[in-house]
Amino acid sequence: MSDSLPGESPERVLTMSMEHRVGTVSLNIRFALIKPWTVLFGPSGSGKTTLLRAIAGFVRPDAGSIVRGDRVLVDRASGVFVPPYLRPVRSAGQTARLFPNLTVRSNAIYGIGWRDKPDDASKVVDEVISLFGLGELVNRKPHDLSGGEKQRVSVARAAISAITYEGAGAALLLLDEPFSGLDYAMRDGLVDGLRECLGRWKTPVLSVTHDVGEAFQLGAEVIRIAEGEIVKQGPAADVLAEERRRLIGQLREP
Numbered sequence: 001m002s003d004s005l006p007g008e009s010p011e012r013v014l015t016m017s018m019e020h021r022v023g024t025v026s027l028n029i030r031f032a033l034i035k036p037w038t039v040l041f042g043p044s045g046s047g048k049t050t051l052l053r054a055i056a057g058f059v060r061p062d063a064g065s066i067v068r069g070d071r072v073l074v075d076r077a078s079g080v081f082v083p084p085y086l087r088p089v090r091s092a093g094q095t096a097r098l099f100p101n102l103t104v105r106s107n108a109i110y111g112i113g114w115r116d117k118p119d120d121a122s123k124v125v126d127e128v129i130s131l132f133g134l135g136e137l138v139n140r141k142p143h144d145l146s147g148g149e150k151q152r153v154s155v156a157r158a159a160i161s162a163i164t165y166e167g168a169g170a171a172l173l174l175l176d177e178p179f180s181g182l183d184y185a186m187r188d189g190l191v192d193g194l195r196e197c198l199g200r201w202k203t204p205v206l207s208v209t210h211d212v213g214e215a216f217q218l219g220a221e222v223i224r225i226a227e228g229e230i231v232k233q234g235p236a237a238d239v240l241a242e243e244r245r246r247l248i249g250q251l252r253e254p
Ligand SMILES: Nc1ncnc2c1ncn2[C@@H]1O[C@H](COP(=O)(O)OP(=O)(O)OP(=O)(O)O)[C@@H](O)[C@H]1O
Pocket: 022, 023, 024, 025, 042, 043, 044, 045, 046, 047, 048, 049, 050, 051
């Protein structure tokens, strides 16, 4: 996977500078997304979900701006606020929200683009459905799925709609703890598979995780956030060195 996507295309870089108060947390965040996959890491309640929701357009920051390439999505000073459905952003939240009356397949392809190139679109659908192990489940409805299966459908839908959104890499994919409900074997394969698939389709990702191993496995740029502020940003080996040491210590034989 290229290490410079989306930075190699300035029109794909997301820059964000926002201040926002939510609950007891004051967010004061400034960053640029320049790598194919960036992970937000930080304690519960530090503002990670709020940040994703601001990029997606479900939270209106108190101050600041969010810009993708030359497209201004939010600028509080001049009053610009692009509504969620017009943003080049696709997302899957912590809780799977599926249409109860639709099958797994219909849920997964809800929001698919590339109407003008149906062969490529169906290639993406087949690939993602197989990657997420949903082949056997395509005709089921959500009430016949486990929690982890629902989550896989939800993340698969976000991935399909992001990949097929206009040109290559046009949409940013936001994933809030996408692998948290999955067993280790499933998660291992999916982390590698999804990273490879999204890299090949040039779709940049910003995800949230509490899992140190996942951030390392993704080879991601890590943004560490605490109490609403970015405290460190860089490769997992730098930003998560302390957690890594602690984990290795815990795994030693007593
Ligand atoms: N709608 C809301 N009203 C009031 N407080 C809120 C609201 N949404 C979030 N908060 C608070 O804002 C803070 C940041 O929440 P957020 O969900 O962004 O944290 P997080 O880092 O994603 O946490 P987690 O890792 O547990 O998902 C928390 O203290 C939360 O209780």
